[in-house]
Amino acid sequence: MMRLQTRKLLDRAFAGVGVFAIVLMALALIAILLPIFQRGAGAYVFRATVEHRRQMLDLFERGDEDVLVKEMQKALEARQPVLEALASYRADQSERLNEAIGAADRLAQRDDLLGRRIARAVEQLRHTADLRQQIDRLSRIEQLMRPQSTPDMTDDLDLIRDITSELEVQAAQYGELTERLRQLLGPLPGDEPRILPRFRYGQARWDRALIKQSQLLYIEEWDYSDASAMGRRVLSPRRDLFADTALYPLFEHIENDLEAMLRPRWTFYGRFLTDHSVDAHFFGGIGPEALGTFYLTLGAMLFAVPLGIIAAIYFAEYAKPGRTVSFLRSCVSTLAGVPSIVFGLFGLAFFIYTIRVSPGKSVLAGSLTLGLLILPTVIRAAEEAILAVPREYKEAALALGAGRWRTVLTVILPAALPGILTGTVISMGRAAGETAPIIFTAAVSVGVALQPTEVFTQATPALSWNIYNLATEHEAVDEIRHVQYGMVTTLVGIVLLLNIAAIWMRARISRKLRG
Amino acid sequence: MVDMGNRNHAPADDLILSARANFRRKAGAWLGQGILFAITSVAALAVLFIFYFIARDSIPFFASRGFAEFFTDTAWYPSREPGHFGALPIFVGSGLVTLGAVFLAVPLGVAAAVCLSDVLPFSVRQVVKPIIEILAAIPSVAYGFFALVVFAPLLQDAGNKVLMTAWWILAGPTLLLLVMVLGDLSTTWVKNEKHVRAARITATLLIGCVAAYVLVAGARFMGAITIITGTNALNVSVILGIMALPTVVSVSEDALQAAGRELREGSYALGATRAETLCRTILPAASSGILAAAMLGIMRALGETMVVWMASGNAAQIPEPFFNYLMPIRTLTATIAGDMGEADHVTGSDRYHVLFAMGLCLLAFSFICNLIAEWFVARQRRKLGGE
Amino acid sequence: MNNIPTSEFAVRRPPAVSVKTPRNPAQAGNGNQLMADSFSVYYGPFEAVKKVSCAFPVGEVTALIGPSGCGKSTFLRAINRMNDLIPSCHVKGLLYFGGKRIYGPKLDVTVLRRRIGMVFQKPNPFPKSIYDNVAYGPRLHASCSRRDLDERVETSLRKAALWDEVKDRLQANALGLSGGQQQRLCLARALAVNPEVLLMDEPTSALDPKATAAIEDLIDALRGAYTIIIVTHNMQQAARVSDLTAFLYEGSLIEVGATSQLFTNPKEKRTEDYITGRFG
Ligand SMILES: Nc1ncnc2c1ncn2[C@@H]1O[C@H](COP(=O)(O)OP(=O)(O)OP(=O)(O)O)[C@@H](O)[C@H]1O
Numbered sequence A: 001m002m003r004l005q006t007r008k009l010l011d012r013a014f015a016g017v018g019v020f021a022i023v024l025m026a027l028a029l030i031a032i033l034l035p036i037f038q039r040g041a042g043a044y045v046f047r048a049t050v051e052h053r054r055q056m057l058d059l060f061e062r063g064d065e066d067v068l069v070k071e072m073q074k075a076l077e078a079r080q081p082v083l084e085a086l087a088s089y090r091a092d093q094s095e096r097l098n099e100a101i102g103a104a105d106r107l108a109q110r111d112d113l114l115g116r117r118i119a120r121a122v123e124q125l126r127h128t129a130d131l132r133q134q135i136d137r138l139s140r141i142e143q144l145m146r147p148q149s150t151p152d153m154t155d156d157l158d159l160i161r162d163i164t165s166e167l168e169v170q171a172a173q174y175g176e177l178t179e180r181l182r183q184l185l186g187p188l189p190g191d192e193p194r195i196l197p198r199f200r201y202g203q204a205r206w207d208r209a210l211i212k213q214s215q216l217l218y219i220e221e222w223d224y225s226d227a228s229a230m231g232r233r234v235l236s237p238r239r240d241l242f243a244d245t246a247l248y249p250l251f252e253h254i255e256n257d258l259e260a261m262l263r264p265r266w267t268f269y270g271r272f273l274t275d276h277s278v279d280a281h282f283f284g285g286i287g288p289e290a291l292g293t294f295y296l297t298l299g300a301m302l303f304a305v306p307l308g309i310i311a312a313i314y315f316a317e318y319a320k321p322g323r324t325v326s327f328l329r330s331c332v333s334t335l336a337g338v339p340s341i342v343f344g345l346f347g348l349a350f351f352i353y354t355i356r357v358s359p360g361k362s363v364l365a366g367s368l369t370l371g372l373l374i375l376p377t378v379i380r381a382a383e384e385a386i387l388a389v390p391r392e393y394k395e396a397a398l399a400l401g402a403g404r405w406r407t408v409l410t411v412i413l414p415a416a417l418p419g420i421l422t423g424t425v426i427s428m429g430r431a432a433g434e435t436a437p438i439i440f441t442a443a444v445s446v447g448v449a450l451q452p453t454e455v456f457t458q459a460t461p462a463l464s465w466n467i468y469n470l471a472t473e474h475e476a477v478d479e480i481r482h483v484q485y486g487m488v489t490t491l492v493g494i495v496l497l498l499n500i501a502a503i504w505m506r507a508r509i510s511r512k513l514r515g
Numbered sequence B: 001m002v003d004m005g006n007r008n009h010a011p012a013d014d015l016i017l018s019a020r021a022n023f024r025r026k027a028g029a030w031l032g033q034g035i036l037f038a039i040t041s042v043a044a045l046a047v048l049f050i051f052y053f054i055a056r057d058s059i060p061f062f063a064s065r066g067f068a069e070f071f072t073d074t075a076w077y078p079s080r081e082p083g084h085f086g087a088l089p090i091f092v093g094s095g096l097v098t099l100g101a102v103f104l105a106v107p108l109g110v111a112a113a114v115c116l117s118d119v120l121p122f123s124v125r126q127v128v129k130p131i132i133e134i135l136a137a138i139p140s141v142a143y144g145f146f147a148l149v150v151f152a153p154l155l156q157d158a159g160n161k162v163l164m165t166a167w168w169i170l171a172g173p174t175l176l177l178l179v180m181v182l183g184d185l186s187t188t189w190v191k192n193e194k195h196v197r198a199a200r201i202t203a204t205l206l207i208g209c210v211a212a213y214v215l216v217a218g219a220r221f222m223g224a225i226t227i228i229t230g231t232n233a234l235n236v237s238v239i240l241g242i243m244a245l246p247t248v249v250s251v252s253e254d255a256l257q258a259a260g261r262e263l264r265e266g267s268y269a270l271g272a273t274r275a276e277t278l279c280r281t282i283l284p285a286a287s288s289g290i291l292a293a294a295m296l297g298i299m300r301a302l303g304e305t306m307v308v309w310m311a312s313g314n315a316a317q318i319p320e321p322f323f324n325y326l327m328p329i330r331t332l333t334a335t336i337a338g339d340m341g342e343a344d345h346v347t348g349s350d351r352y353h354v355l356f357a358m359g360l361c362l363l364a365f366s367f368i369c370n371l372i373a374e375w376f377v378a379r380q381r382r383k384l385g386g387e
Numbered sequence C: 001m002n003n004i005p006t007s008e009f010a011v012r013r014p015p016a017v018s019v020k021t022p023r024n025p026a027q028a029g030n031g032n033q034l035m036a037d038s039f040s041v042y043y044g045p046f047e048a049v050k051k052v053s054c055a056f057p058v059g060e061v062t063a064l065i066g067p068s069g070c071g072k073s074t075f076l077r078a079i080n081r082m083n084d085l086i087p088s089c090h091v092k093g094l095l096y097f098g099g100k101r102i103y104g105p106k107l108d109v110t111v112l113r114r115r116i117g118m119v120f121q122k123p124n125p126f127p128k129s130i131y132d133n134v135a136y137g138p139r140l141h142a143s144c145s146r147r148d149l150d151e152r153v154e155t156s157l158r159k160a161a162l163w164d165e166v167k168d169r170l171q172a173n174a175l176g177l178s179g180g181q182q183q184r185l186c187l188a189r190a191l192a193v194n195p196e197v198l199l200m201d202e203p204t205s206a207l208d209p210k211a212t213a214a215i216e217d218l219i220d221a222l223r224g225a226y227t228i229i230i231v232t233h234n235m236q237q238a239a240r241v242s243d244l245t246a247f248l249y250e251g252s253l254i255e256v257g258a259t260s261q262l263f264t265n266p267k268e269k270r271t272e273d274y275i276t277g278r279f280g
């Protein structure tokens, strides 16, 4: 027999285990919601750079143009040293190149076939503007000439080779640097105009800009020397590559004066929720997705709520216990257990391929599928609410000579309404958040906001689907984390608001019932 | 007093209906009920529709390929020409994550349910309930996003630390408790009052040393594990476990509540502690309900798509060894969701129909689980109904 | 009988006025008479009301008394067919209202229930405004104008002696009223459809003495205009408000007679035992 003390200990431990489980659950909730909300808020409130304001003006025609022009001027002023450093670096390089070209010219002096070919090549070379191409050509000339060269040419050829190989390396390094710079500050003067907005603007968000800044300042490498462990990240300053060149001060500027170049300012971007996305979510908001979710949810409710309430009325008020009714009940509870992806399959096979509610994926097909998914929830909630209506109300109405229908419509449904509403609101949250049923029936990755008339034929983007899509299939998953978090936060926020509303409503009902 | 004179009965309505009115009324009532019944039937029979349409589209697959390859082969190459459709690894994957989720959700869920129904005061319960509801309400894609973007990198970069922490948190208190109880139990044979204390302390110390060794060795072991990829069965199991928790908690709490006050009072009156009351009387009485809760938890985990699709790694392989939760796996739901995109265009091919075959299996699983759960619930009701 | 002092039953009206014998339905004046003929009610196989035969005179108050579970409520609810709600419940025998069979095949239940109103043991106002509660019945049965409706509500509330208390807050939720007020509201609601018969199932059992007295006054005032059947466990109440009293025991009607006579000089031994408190 156990001692009393041990029994007490066990007893306390038992309670402890339960509390532990609940604490764990609460922690899980916090661990999941906190990062989502914290980073999701960043989609709405963030330090926006002048590039963001430029975009807003260009793409959405928002903001004051005069103010922006002035601000942009200041930003450009701040960027000037950087551009100057670039220019002077380029000048140094062309000087170096000219040395090589001079050597090539000397070679071209030869009065033979070889000399003429070189002269022609150098002529062509003079017509190319791009440094990179010039280097290329030059090194090709060198390689071509080398086998046919006579000893007197060796010096010049060697010079050309040395210079081109040096410049080639530097050009590659320079190219990477300017690419980083473009990502950070937008196109550089003299660049050809690009079409995609992501190439037309610098970083719109200060947090992204800081990441880009560090990518510019440091070269990231992976060290695999220790074979037993995973690769180690090593950062080496990029400026080391450009020591003793005109570019060296550029890094100083980028490191210290970035704020002046981008002019970040705390901004509340509330229109994130309604703006359309620009350039595959690099910029803009999540308007089409939010609208798609709204349509799908609304459609599902329009389908499921009347049907669910009618079925609930039947089950609660009319059904006489028996085989048929218990079979129907079993069907409903089985329907509640069907995996959501199977609803998607069914929607595809039935709504789209069999009865063809629409030529392909459409909001309508998706709504029907979602509606079917939440139907059992609605039925259960509505039935519970109807059964919770005190019998006395029904008796009173009947005793006054109301018919059965009248009683249901005038007394029972109004009394059950808050309960039905609670269940409806909860299932609304469920419909808004479900993804699997709409993959094959309604959702597309990229799309524009639909007009209400298009819902019968057109597929739509939707928050839930696009979260998946952006997080796994987008070309630059890491670049648009803020959009993903923003979407998740929006979706979770909507669902939680609905649920909190439901919880609050239920609390009110139970308070009312208690008197 | 009020004037009682002016009572005006509406003379028109007669108690007895004319034959026509009677017929109309009866027909109306019959028709109304018929319509109600019809609509309800449509709503309820939708599930039969689902069965039919999923089965219909899966038949071509079984007809052309038979069952053996699908259920026993381990090679899943649907996009090859000719394709190969060995879905065994996928079944194993589904089974693994479901099991993992259930192992996490059922003990925790039942413990939480016990705590909710019998330990916590009412006011605390009012606070805890919404937590559970919110856990249940969070959309699965948000869980999936969390698993992929937050949890997977964490596992990948610091997986051993995560595992070690979990080990300390879970094993530490358990072992401590075990030591104390075992120390007590192992000395019950000592009858001599004088020696009891000394014996108990010795035994506790001895067992404590063993336990400490186990604890440290376990932590070492966990710390030495390297996790190659964060998107693996463990990740998914943990998240699915969290998702299944609310179902398990609320259903088993209902079962515990249904066990009733009398049973509890009866046990307390015999001098049992709360733990003993619960373990010996309430939990057995509510066992059917708790099993039903477990079945519903299984259904939730098995049918979940987004989390597994996003965070399981989607590798159609049987882990090596088969219980290795640190390997990426692939599940039925994720396969359906992921492959339909490619199979969609070639309606009619095996590639398309195999997905319906998987859907059918899922449907059958969940149907059986549902039946079992319902049967458990009914048994619980019968048991407590006093039969 | 001598062991009960008669003074305990405060019979309000002189026996000469209240003592009335059941009349023949044919004689039933301008109202419709309720009459049961070997009427039984079953719950499944269980016979809750056994072959009751009696008549309820028009314009008088009849009290149904009897020990708990003897079938009073069952009988009362059978009269306006409220038992239709209970699936296992069925009846045998005949029950007439105005010479027409209540359980006849072509009877319109809604009309029947309009003409036989009911007040329940627990006040059960709808969770609507006071006004809507009273107007519920009239709205069901006739499309009256707003003014008619207002008038109807007012007269009903006046009849139920509630008007003065609620006239300023007709749009307030009825659940905010006190228990006694709620019960009077239910009475007003029943009166608003102009029933001929009022069935009351222990209308005062949930009320305090003051509210009880108010309801009893009301019943007294309604006497003559309505045929009232009231179930009560309170013998004094039965003696105070009723003209006739019927005693039910285990489903059977043991005795029915003028209240003064039944309480002072019961014919049956079981009646005597019950009213003297030997059982029940
Ligand atoms: N819905 C029902 N199903 C089966 N039996 C019932 C039902 N309602 C009442 N009974 C039974 O019928 C008998 C008469 O019940 P009833 O409610 O009429 O009694 P009562 O005289 O009103 O009692 P009380 O004074 O306690 O209200 C009782 O034995 C009761 O158990």
Ligand SMILES: [Mg+2]
Residues within 6 Å of the ligand: C072, C073, C074, C201
């Ligand atoms: Mg009764």
